[in-house]
Amino acid sequence: MTEILQYVQKDSFLHRLAPLTKILFVIVVGMMSIVSTSIPFLVSVILVLLAIAFIAGLHREVLRQFFLIAVMSVILIIITVLTLPGGETLFVIGGIIPITTGGILIGVIMTLRFAVLITAIQLFVLSTQPRDLVHTLERLRVPVDYTLMFVIALRFIPTLQIEGTRIHEAQLARGYNPGSGIGGKIRSIAPVMVPLVSNSLARSNVLGLTIDLRGYRTKKRTPLRERHLLMLDYAVIALLFVVASAFIYLTLRLPVLQAW
Numbered sequence: 093m094t095e096i097l098q099y100v101q102k103d104s105f106l107h108r109l110a111p112l113t114k115i116l117f118v119i120v121v122g123m124m125s126i127v128s129t130s131i132p133f134l135v136s137v138i139l140v141l142l143a144i145a146f147i148a149g150l151h152r153e154v155l156r157q158f159f160l161i162a163v164m165s166v167i168l169i170i171i172t173v174l175t176l177p178g179g180e181t182l183f184v185i186g187g188i189i190p191i192t193t194g195g196i197l198i199g200v201i202m203t204l205r206f207a208v209l210i211t212a213i214q215l216f217v218l219s220t221q222p223r224d225l226v227h228t229l230e231r232l233r234v235p236v237d238y239t240l241m242f243v244i245a246l247r248f249i250p251t252l253q254i255e256g257t258r259i260h261e262a263q264l265a266r267g268y269n270p271g272s273g274i275g276g277k278i279r280s281i282a283p284v285m286v287p288l289v290s291n292s293l294a295r296s297n298v299l300g301l302t303i304d305l306r307g308y309r310t311k312k313r314t315p316l317r318e319r320h321l322l323m324l325d326y327a328v329i330a331l332l333f334v335v336a337s338a339f340i341y342l343t344l345r346l347p348v349l350q351a352w
Contacts, residue, residue: 098250099221105324106148106219111228113325114216120332124339125208134204141211150218154211161210165203172199222247240303248292255291259284 106114125137145154173195222243229239263283321329 098218100150100153100218102149102219104148104150104219106144106150106215108322108324109219109328110321110325111220111224112232112321113328114220115228116329116332118212118216120336121212122209124336125205127343128339129201131200131204134201134208137208138204138211141208141215145211145215148215148219150215153218154214157210157214161207165206168203168206169196169199172202217246244299252288252292256284256288259287 121137121141125134128134142151142154145151173191176195176198226239226243229242230236260283268283
């Protein structure tokens with residue numbers, strides 16, 4: 093069973109990077125994708141991220157989630173086309189809803205930005221252990237409450253996925269038949285969501301007690317393993333600085349990154 097946003101144990105250059113370096117990587121890639129409206133540039137960024145995933149041995153985990161990204165992208169394009177008309181009208185649906193070139197262009201750009209951000213975050217989460225991420229956020233003076241919320245949210249996504257699948261399989265083993273098609277999928281949600289929410293609330297109480305017993309809110313903590321910046325980290329940070337500087341220069345001087 094494929095788990096979403098679950099750390100994958102490997103010995104690749106991406107795993108050897110410090111969490112701080114990967115955080116800077118996500119920030120730089122995210123800012124470039126948000127600022128740029130060039131479709132070729134955004135496609136190039138996606139290809140670079142897929143190449144990094146292939147080199148790090150994480151391409152299977154990343155590509156498995158592309159179906160979800162594709163579904164969300166189609167929904168985003170439809171919403172954008174229907175709500176942001178502009179440019180030349182290609183055709184009209186039902187004589188009421190115009191489909192324009194501007195709406196399609198904006199939808200494609202938003203979809204590519206969404207794919208870039210999701211892929212970059214996937215690479216970060218798949219190659220970073222939660223404890224290393226916690227220690228890095230603490231060294232950055234991030235409040236412990238925000239650190240806990242972020243890490244717990246990431247950790248509970250695969251846990252909820254596994255538990256939801258088990259509950260669904262248990263319902264089917266007991267003879268529950270929601271039917272086929274879209275209606276059957278909708279009817280199968282309630283028998284899964286009710287016990288899933290109930291178990292999550294019970295788990296949250298146990299998690300709160302565990303956090304208090306371990307003294308997580310105390311000021312003095314000693315991590316088991318300290319992650320320091322290595323030569324590889326400095327090289328990647330320097331490369332990110334060069335790429336960001338070149339992007340800023342081209343954005344200010346050339347219109348190629350701001351339009352098709």
